[in-house]
Amino acid sequence: MNIIELENVYKNYETHGNIIPALRGVNLQIAKGEFAALAGPSGSGKTTLLNIIGGLDQPTSGSVTVGNTRLNQLSKKAISDLRLRKIGFVFQAYNLIPVLTAIENVEYVLLLQGINKKDRLTRSKDVLREVGLEKEMYRPPHELSGGQQQRVAVARAIVSSPDIVLADEPTANLDQKTGAHLLAMMRELNLREHITFLFSTHDPMVMEHSKRLINLIDGRIVSDEIHSKP
Amino acid sequence: MWASIKIFAMIGWRNLWRNKRRSLVVITSMALGIFAMLLSMGIMNGMNNQMVENTISTSLGHISIQRKGFQNDMKLQNSFVPSKELKNILSDIHDLKAFTPRIKMDGMIRSSEASRGVLIMGIDPVHEKTVSKILEYTLGEAAGSYLTDSEASDILISKTLADKLDLLVGDKVVLMFQNLQKEIVGTALTVKGLYQSPIDSFDKYVVYTGLQNLQKLTGMGTKISEISIRVTHRKQVDKVVEELRNSIHEPLFTILSWKEMAPNLFRAVTIFDTMMYIFFAIIFTTVVFSIANTLIMAIMERFHEIGVMKSIGTSPNRIGAMVLFEAMNLGIVGLVAGIGVSVLIIALLAYTGIDLSFYMESMRTLGTGHIIYPALKSKDIIASTFIVLTTTLLAALYPAVKAARIKPLEALHHI
Structure with missing residues (x-):
């Protein structure tokens, strides 16, 4: 069953009267539970594609379906709600809310979903334990290392058991050891929780760990490979 | 939520x-x-x-009981005899602190130097000090003293008026006014004391003499112009007015609060x-x-x-x-x-x-x-x-x- 479906998606940006194409007729299907990566050089359109799938950006033309919902027809509020309930985001720059502690950052998503306090705390603590941050739960982001902040971001992305986690260059600001640890952790969550992971990356380690590698050049998918090794 | x-x-x-x-x-x-x-x-x-x-503490009081028409026309004909029954009603009202009879009338004061139009207040010296602050405003020592005898031919004037009329304590003044028969009468009074209130216009305009003295001079007998009332607290005024209006059924009387007597204030x-x-x-x-x-x-x-x-x-x-x-x-x-x-x-x-x-x-x-x-x-x-x-x-x-x-x-x- 496909959880993401893109049909003939185009995205053009207009700058000073010039039209710059970012995506040129992308067709893509991602099945539930995949651990896939979008790769390609800078400007190839991978972040744009991720943003369109996440409802942060709209395609110029073409159809985008996430779960059973066609994004093209949704209002801003409905897209916001979809992001809250179905999609988890992991950003390159961690992007935690600086005035909240690690556990509050994780709890925040559940709170927006209207989960009761007891469940919120239990789930937030569990997920922080899973990413190895049980001792850092009550620390604000500025007291955490880059790797720890990114683990909090992953915990925030998965705490509500979303269908999809979209991760934009998640290892770009991490050293190799921390990046590898983070990837292993996400793979484990993928296998255990059946959460679909889609990365945009040009980190060879991410490409190596992913089970499907989709290569983009100049806004077009030029290759789509399944990695068979476990 | x-x-x-x-x-x-x-x-x-x-x-x-x-x-x-x-x-x-x-x-x-x-x-x-x-x-x-x-x-x-x-x-x-x-x-x-x-x-x-x-x-309130100089001339107005919290509440006044008057004959209808007195508020707009301060003539002696708009006076009344306070009955024993009226006094009993006043004594029975809980939040009523004190009351005093007064005569209020227009007149003229003359010294050897000048003359002025004034408001003459005939007061009962004993009861007046429980309603107004005139005793407190009376200047002591060389400035004489407060009125003590309601029948005496004494007058209490302000220091401002004394300066304007060039008067000292013990000097004689002539007070002229209309009596009940509408005849102009004049009487010589001795300046018993001087006062100074916080209100300039009051000092320039108001003089005090004994109630019984004024009743005799005007031929009013036991009549008075108003009963001025002080209540325990200004907030109680409306409540006491209401009580008085319910208790006093004499149609000739009107009961006014300070707000009704001084609407501009x-x-x-x-x-x-x-x-x-x-x-x-x-x-x-x-x-x-x-x-x-x-x-x-x-x-x-x-x-x-x-x-x-x-x-x-x-x-x-x-x-x-x-x-x-x-x-x-x-x-x-x-x-x-x-x-x-x-x-x-x-x-x-x-x-x-x-x-x-x-x-x-x-x-x-x-x-x-x-x-x-x-x-x-x-x-x-x-x-x-x-x-x-x-x-x-x-x-x-x-x-x-x-x-x-x-x-x-x-x-x-x-x-």
Whole structure:
């Protein structure tokens, strides 16, 4: 069953009267539970594609379906709600809310979903334990290392058991050891929780760990490979 | 819902202290604005209070029982004999502190130097001091003394009038007036003492003599012009008036509160009160811009962060609510600081008073007395709370809408 479906998606940006194409007729299907990566050089359109799938950006033309919902027809509020309930985001720059502690950052998503306090705390603590941050739960982001902040971001992305986690260059600001640890952790969550992971990356380690590698050049998918090794 | 409000209130609170100096500048300016306004209100309340209290304590009384028509036409024919039954009714009313009979009539005072038109008050010296403050206003020692005998041919005049007529204690004056038969009569009286009240116009115009002396001179017998009443507290006036109107069934009488006897004074006090609130609101509209500016700066600084919040599913309404909470936090802290400082300082000034001796003449014209005791009313605090929170909320509306409309993708690219 496909959880993401893109049909003939185009995205053009207009700058000073010039039209710059970012995506040129992308067709893509991602099945539930995949651990896939979008790769390609800078400007190839991978972040744009991720943003369109996440409802942060709209395609110029073409159809985008996430779960059973066609994004093209949704209002801003409905897209916001979809992001809250179905999609988890992991950003390159961690992007935690600086005035909240690690556990509050994780709890925040559940709170927006209207989960009761007891469940919120239990789930937030569990997920922080899973990413190895049980001792850092009550620390604000500025007291955490880059790797720890990114683990909090992953915990925030998965705490509500979303269908999809979209991760934009998640290892770009991490050293190799921390990046590898983070990837292993996400793979484990993928296998255990059946959460679909889609990365945009040009980190060879991410490409190596992913089970499907989709290569983009100049806004077009030029290759789509399944990695068979476990 | 409650949890959601709690988290946005908490985020708003923590955001407030991310730039302590900027927030403290705004909070200080709000607190100073509130203090300035509450102090002005307190002084105005004090002046209004003292103006009303002084007028009541000199000539007006809290309540007056008169014959109908006397209020508009102060002639002797509009007088009455106070019955024993009337006095019994007055003695039985719980919140009624004291009452005294008076004659009030127009006349003329003449010395060897000059003459003046005056209001002649015939008073019972013993009872009068329980209703008015004329005994307290009588100057001691060389300035003579208060009236002691209701039948004596003595007169108590103000120091101002004595200076104008070139009179000293012990001097003789001639008092001229119309008697009950509408004949002009004159009588020689001895200046028994001098007084000085806080009201300049009162001092220039009012003289006192004994009630029985005046009744004899005018041929009024036992008739009087009014019974002036003092109640336990000014707040009780309306209640006592109501009780009196229910108890006294004589159709010739009218029972008037001080507000009905001095409607212009009452209106002036009400207008002063309203003006202060308008003034307060105007001052705080200037604070609106300072708060709005602070919030816009805070939002621009957190543009990227708001983008993150939106991208993980925070709705525009919730982003707007967060900014409003931040503004309300700012408003509440400023309000608490402002009211706290104001209450302390105004309480101290209410105890010591503010001496405005160098404006003494102006203060006497206003009738307030030269030492003002500021008074803060709970309605002033409620009104300032309402004005501050409303202006804060108004100031935050534009920044809140701006934050709610931030496009997440644009904000995520913003560094």
